[in-house]
Amino acid sequence: MEYAISKQEYEKIRTLLYDESGISLGDSKQSLVVSRLTKRLRHLHMDSFASYCEYVTQDNSGEEFTRMLDLLSTNKTDFFREPKHFDFLRERILPTREKDKQIRIWSSACSTGEEPYTIAMTLYESVRTPEQWNFQILASDISTRVLAHAAKGLYAEERVREVPAEIVKRHFLQGRGDSEGLVKVKPHLSAIITFRRLNLMDDRFPIKAPLDLIFCRNVMIYFDRPTQERLVNKFYHHLKPGGYLFIGHSESLQWVSHPFKSIAPTIYWKEA
Ligand SMILES: C[S@@+](CC[C@H](N)C(=O)[O-])C[C@H]1O[C@@H](n2cnc3c(N)ncnc32)[C@H](O)[C@@H]1O
Incomplete structure (x- = not known):
């Protein structure tokens, strides 16, 4: 069965998505909405978008909303994606924290976990005495589905194919028997990460202690400018003086008013 979407139904879905997640679909993404949601409507034995809008x-x-969000947005991510940020963490930030041996990091749209686990690996790989450090990573996303995957720390082997073999060996367990073809992150990585559902649209984040770094990569691109501006200013508030914000390589804060100092194309600094 082919589904048709009326202007009102499209507006309804678009508004729901925007109000809850900040994601802006644009005026004419009707065919995208139909193609991404058709399978879901079929699965639910629904005959129209009107019934689906009511159902959501x-x-x-909130479960159906999460499904809809996952179908309409992208969770695409990778281990060591946009590696310059991890080089910067290793070369420029960690040496300055060597005295306190303490660092608090937030991966704020962590998807299926590759980003926070990459941060964790970078921490362990970069400092001389990791056992003496207090590493804390908060990893959050709006989607409970991706968070459940992230918390398991279980990935198909192909996902780590581009990661150097010795790093994989140090930080992943190789699946055997029924788990052949899978890898699982080792407990020392999981131990420093807390996964939690957080919506970047919330007025306040339940984060008490100030953070050293915030990663907010490849999600702001879906937000309109006022939404980006509100978010970036909230991030500023949660960072320590001397803290950093990392955004995705295809994102820019050029048109957004904020108090950060831009120190590299996608790296922003809260002056010390
Ligand atoms: C493309 S992934 C980016 C993953 C990772 N940061 C990276 O760069 O590889 C975007 C993620 O943003 C999440 N997201 C979308 N809207 C959000 C919101 N309002 N609050 C928190 N997360 C959101 C999505 O669920 C998705 O997992």
Whole structure:
């Protein structure tokens, strides 16, 4: 069965997505919405987008909204994606924290976990005495589905194919028997990461102690300018003086008003 979407139904879905997640779909993404949600409607034995809109709105658990969000947005991520940020962490930031041996980092749209685990690996690989450090990583996302995957720390072997073999060996367990073809992050990485559902649209984040670094990569691109501006200013508030914000390589804060100092194309600094 082919589904058609009316202007009102499209507007309804677009508004729901924007109000809850900040993601802006644009005026004419009707065909994208139809192609991404058709399978879901079929699965639910629904015959129209009108029924689906009602279903999402009435589901107070938020589960259907999460499914819709996952289908309409992208969770694409990778281990060591945009590696310059991890080089910067190793070369420029960690040496300055050597005295305190303490660092608090937030991976704020962590998807299936590759980003926070990459941060964790970078920490362990970069300092001389990791056992003496207090590493803390908060990893959050709006989608409970990707967070559940992230917390398991279980990946297909192909996902780490580009990671140097000795790093994989140090930080992943190789699956055997039923788990052949899978790798699982070792407990020393999981031990320093807390996974939690957080919506970047929330007025306040339940984060008490100030952070050294915030990673917010490859999600702001889906937000409109006022939403980006609000978010970046909230991030500023949660960083320590001398803290850093990393954004995705295809993102820019050029048109957004904020108090950060830009120190490299996608790296922003809260002056010490
Ligand atoms: C493309 S992934 C980016 C993953 C990772 N940061 C990276 O760069 O590889 C974007 C993630 O942003 C999440 N997201 C979208 N809107 C969000 C919001 N309002 N609050 C928190 N996370 C959100 C999505 O669920 C998705 O997992």
